[in-house]
Amino acid sequence: MFMLLVLLLVVFLIVIATTKFKIHPFLSLLLAAIIMGFASGMEGSAIVGNITDGFGKTLSSIGIIIAFGTIIGSYLEKSGGATQIARTVLKTVGEKHSALAMNLTGFIVSIPVFCDSGFVILSRFNKALSKKSGIPLIVFAISLAAGLYATHVFVPPTPGPLAAAAALNADLGLVILLGLMVALPVSLAGYGWAKWIGKKSGLRQREDIQMEKKPENLPGNLPSLAPIIVPIILIALRSVAEYPTQPFGSQWFYRFFVFVGNPVISLFIGVLLAFLLKQSSGDSHFDWTVSGLKEAGVIILITGAGGAFGAILRAGGIGDIIGSSLSGWQAGIFLPFIMAAVLKSAQGSSTVAIITTAALLSPLLEPLGLSSEIGKALTVLAIGAGAMTVSHLNDSYFWVVAQFSEMETSTALRSQTMATLVQGITGIAIIFILHIMIG
Numbered sequence: 001m002f003m004l005l006v007l008l009l010v011v012f013l014i015v016i017a018t019t020k021f022k023i024h025p026f027l028s029l030l031l032a033a034i035i036m037g038f039a040s041g042m043e044g045s046a047i048v049g050n051i052t053d054g055f056g057k058t059l060s061s062i063g064i065i066i067a068f069g070t071i072i073g074s075y076l077e078k079s080g081g082a083t084q085i086a087r088t089v090l091k092t093v094g095e096k097h098s099a100l101a102m103n104l105t106g107f108i109v110s111i112p113v114f115c116d117s118g119f120v121i122l123s124r125f126n127k128a129l130s131k132k133s134g135i136p137l138i139v140f141a142i143s144l145a146a147g148l149y150a151t152h153v154f155v156p157p158t159p160g161p162l163a164a165a166a167a168l169n170a171d172l173g174l175v176i177l178l179g180l181m182v183a184l185p186v187s188l189a190g191y192g193w194a195k196w197i198g199k200k201s202g203l204r205q206r207e208d209i210q211m212e213k214k215p216e217n218l219p220g221n222l223p224s225l226a227p228i229i230v231p232i233i234l235i236a237l238r239s240v241a242e243y244p245t246q247p248f249g250s251q252w253f254y255r256f257f258v259f260v261g262n263p264v265i266s267l268f269i270g271v272l273l274a275f276l277l278k279q280s281s282g283d284s285h286f287d288w289t290v291s292g293l294k295e296a297g298v299i300i301l302i303t304g305a306g307g308a309f310g311a312i313l314r315a316g317g318i319g320d321i322i323g324s325s326l327s328g329w330q331a332g333i334f335l336p337f338i339m340a341a342v343l344k345s346a347q348g349s350s351t352v353a354i355i356t357t358a359a360l361l362s363p364l365l366e367p368l369g370l371s372s373e374i375g376k377a378l379t380v381l382a383i384g385a386g387a388m389t390v391s392h393l394n395d396s397y398f399w400v401v402a403q404f405s406e407m408e409t410s411t412a413l414r415s416q417t418m419a420t421l422v423q424g425i426t427g428i429a430i431i432f433i434l435h436i437m438i439g
Helices: 002-019 025-039 043-077 081-093 093-109 115-133 136-155 161-165 174-198 221-241 252-260 264-274 285-315 318-326 334-347 350-361 371-387 396-404 409-438
Strands: none
Touching: 002 025, 002 334, 002 371, 025 043, 025 285, 025 350, 043 081, 043 115, 043 161, 043 221, 043 264, 043 285, 043 334, 081 093, 081 115, 093 115, 093 136, 093 174, 093 334, 115 136, 115 252, 115 396, 136 161, 136 174, 136 221, 136 371, 136 409, 161 174, 161 285, 161 350, 161 371, 174 221, 174 285, 174 371, 174 409, 221 252, 221 264, 285 350, 334 350, 334 371, 334 409, 371 409, 396 409
C-alpha cells in the first residue's frame, strides 16, 4: 500500500510540476524516476544506472525513427505537400463533402506531422472552403482537428504511439495496422460531431482570406504521399513476412522485407523520398532537415525520460505490487485508457500522457492479461484513446484549433473538447471489441 501511495504521489507531482510550475516534462519525469528509486529502497548508484540504462535503451530503439519522422513532416509542411494532399482529397470527395475531405486530409497528414503543425498548415484551407461553400467554419475546424488527432495518437511514426510501442515491446507493424483500423472510425466520429455542432453555430468565414499557395507552386500527388505511405507499407510487409506461417518463405524474399521493413530503414527511405519535394527559393535540404531535427530533439528527450522512469518502476518491483493489487479488478484493456485519460486531462500533453502511461504499464502486461502480441498492440492503442480524452484549456492543441478558427473559448469547449471526448470513447469501444474478437 505504501508503494502504491508513493506512485500516486509521484504521478501527481508530475502533473503539478508540468502545469502549475511549468517545469518541462523531461525534467519532471527524471525527478519522478529519482523519487521512485529512493522510495523503492535503491542505492544511489543503482538509481543512476537504471535511469541511464532506461534512457539509452529507449532511444536506441526509436530515437532515429523519431528524427526521420519529423524530417518527413518538415518537408511536407514547407514544400506545400500537405496542402497538395488536401487538394487531392477534396477533388476526390467533392465540394459537397468538403468537410469530410478536410477530416481525411488531417488523417493522412498527421501520420508524420504533429497535429498542432498540421492544423496551422491547413487552417487557411479551412477558411477558404468555408467562404466558398457557406458551411460554418466550425464544421471544417473540428473535422480537420479530429482527423489530425486520430492518427496523432494511434499511428506510428507519430512519436507518442511509437514510444509506447517501444516501451511495451509491441510489434510496430501490428500497431500500425490495428492503429489505422481504429483511427479511421475515430476520425469519422469526430467528423460526425463536427456536423452536429455545426448546425448549432453560425461561425463562418471572413471575406478577406486567400489561399497561401497557388496550385502550380505545389508538389505533385505522388511526391507528397510517398514519404508517408511507402514506410507504412514496408513496415506492414515486414510484419506479414515474420508471421509464423512465413507467407514470403524463408529465403531472400523474406530477408529483403525484414530489412527494408525495419522502421529505421523504412523511415530512412521515406526521408529520401521526401527529398523529391520541391524546395522553396533560398532553402536547401540542409535547412529543412535542421528544422525537422529541432522539433525531434524535444520529443526524443521526453521519450528517453519516460523510458528512464519505466526502468526505475521495473527495477523497483512496482509492477508486481500493482499487479497483485489489480488482479481482482478485471480492468483489462480499460486500465490503460483510464490512466492515460487522467494524465491527459490533468496536464494537457497527449505525448507526455502516452509516454508516462506506457512506462507505468510496462511491468503490468502479464497480470492484466495483455502480454500477447495482440494484447500489447491493443494496449498501445488503448493508451492512445485515453490520451485524446479530453483536450481542453491546458492543451496547446486546444488553443491552436480555437485561435486559428476564430472561436471563443466557450465555443471551443463545446466543440473541440467534446469532439475529443466522443473520439476517445469511440476509440476505446472499438479497441474493446477488437480485444474480444482477436485478443
